Amino acid sequence: MQKLIYLDNAATTKTASEVVNEMLPYFTENYGNPSSIYSIGATAKEAVTKVRERIASSLGAKNNEIYFTGGGSESDNWALIATAQTYEAKGKHIITSKIEHHAVLHTCSYLEKQGYEITYVDVDENGIVKLDELEKAIRPDTVLISVMFANNEIGTIQPIKEIGAIAKAHGVLFHTDAVQAYAHVPIDVDEMNIDMLSASGHKFHGPKGIGFLYIRTGIKIRSFIHGGQQERGRRAGTENVTGIVGMGKAVELSFLRMEESAAKQRELRDYLIKRIKEEVPHCRLNGDGVRRLPNNVNYSFQFIEGESLLIMLDMKGICASSGSACTSGSLDPSHVLLAIGLPHEIAHGSLRLTVSEENTIEEMDAVIDAIKEIVDKLRKMSPLYEDFIKKQKK
Structure with missing residues (x-):
């Protein structure tokens, strides 16, 4: 059986074994409802409180x-609606x-149907938001600015602190979808002037189906x-205690290892970027070269x-993506790639590789070799490529 090489960590991550072990007692021993007054309920409530503090x-x-x-999706819906x-x-x-x-x-599309007006900034x-355009878009009736911390497809990290400062100066609330960044x-949140922030546990080796929304004190948004x-x-709704406990352990591990993990991911990311650029002709790196998540190659x-x-x-045992997992069933090109100016025909040929600290240089070599072989094979089948080569020879 061929070895699986998993390079789709922006879609989801493997749940860490320490996380699973932390969760198990809350299925079978400490299974009480946190709202109950007896001891196993109190134990569950204490666990939830500790994760909230962490x-x-x-x-x-x-x-x-x-x-x-x-x-993350629920958190985003709650913040906006x-x-x-x-x-x-x-x-x-x-x-x-x-x-x-x-x-x-x-x-936002749903809100537009309810009579709200949305401005979509270029x-x-x-993939970096144009700050001057964003500030010019603010009006007396603007109630919220929502800009993601880092893009899930191309990895670009936004100038969040500057966006937060603009929002604060104009008395507008600022929400950031930090699902890929947290x-x-x-x-x-204070230094960056963030009023609301969304995150999801399965993006950092926690379980699926659990996330959180940060809401700054004093913001009186409605219940969802x-x-x-x-x-x-x-x-x-009764708290997902096992999920909360698992996410809490994942938070603990992630922040203990963040610097080390990021350094390892950047090493693998930059190795991929360099070799693909040098060895595969007619390709384009999407996203910012510097302001970029440590694990993202597009x-x-x-x-x-x-x-x-x-x-x-x-077929070669390599898991990758053409963009967001939520749109992998769509034949339309990525809205992100179109927004950064790529024509349809180039946007259609996109590949997203997102590494973890568990990947190796040897795996990167195998992936690059596979990409070179497959791209060459597909181009030989392409009438567009054939026409391009003919024009080059003239």
Whole structure:
């Protein structure tokens, strides 16, 4: 059986064994409901409280500013919809970027149907939000700016501190989707003027189906799920104790190892970037070369289809992506790549590789060799490439 090489860590990560071990007792021994008054309920409640404290500490936040959710998409929906509804007396205008995750973009589309107005700010060729355009878009009726911390497809890290400062200066709330960034790069919500922040446990070796929303004290947005008094009455439903405990352990491990893991990921990332650039002609690195997540590589290859490349890599035991996992079933080119100015025919030939600290240089060599072989094979089947070569020879 061939060895699996997993390079799709932006889609999800392997749950760490330490995380699984931490969770197990909360399935079979400490299985009480945190709202119950007897001892196993109190044990569960204490575990939830400790994780809340750990996450708050990691962000420079207060304990009561962390609310557990079912993941990043729920957190994004809550931040946008509840803010829009709560502050509609001030106005019904929201600003976001053209390269947001669909959890934000589709929520904005929903709000537009409810009578809200959304401004989608442009990004430059590296995927960085144009700050002057963002500030010019602010109006008296603007209630929220939502810009992701780091892009899930091309890895570009936004100037979050500057965006937060602009929002604060104009009295506008600022939300950031930090699903790809949290536990991978340092974040301080006060220093960066962040009012709300979304994160998801399975992006940093925690379990799926658990995340959180940071809401700064004083922001009185509405509850998103109605029912009981869990999460201080703002998000009803019995807490996912096992998921919370697992995410808490993943947070602990990630912040203990962040610097070391990031250094290892950057080494692998830069090795991939350099060799592909040097050894595969007619390709383009997407995303910023410096302001970039440590684990992200995104290339577009001319004259091929990304889906064909993915299928042939999978046949070699290599897991990769053409972009967001949420759009992998779509035949349309990535909205992110189109937003940074790529034409459709080049955007279609994209490949995203996202490494973890568990990958090796030997694996990178195998992946690069496979990419070279497959790209060459696909181009030989391409009429567009054949025409290009003929023109080059004239």
